[in-house]
Amino acid sequence: MSAVFLVYICLLWYAASNGANQELRLAEKPTSGKGLSAAELEKLPKMTGKDLVMGSECAVCLDNIADDHQVRLVPGCNHGFHIQCADTWLSKNSVCPVCRGKLHPELFDSSEASPC
Secondary structure (H helix, E strand, C coil): CHHHHHHHHHHHHHHHHHHHHHHHHHHHCCCCCCCCCHHHHHHCCEEEHHHCCCCCECCCCCCECCCCCEEEECCCCCCEEEHHHHHHHHCCCCECCCCCCECCHHHHHHHHHCCC
């Protein structure tokens, strides 16, 4: 009986110390969802809701995008969102809210070079 009790105490000690180490590792973990800067956001294409080809619902606020609303387009996947919603999302995350496609720096360079 005492052997079982000793094993039980050892397991509790191991679980407690492992949990504390895990909390330390989580605190040290760098944030991988770094967003876009204001300058990068301004480089993203803008249009009106009537010009959208793919869908008419903003995936951030889940509201319909009216024809007269200003829309920001994510290069690469061409998903569109209300400008305020897109800027809020993309300033915290550098991925598309719909397809989770990563916004790479070369997408900003190609948008400057394109005539459209």
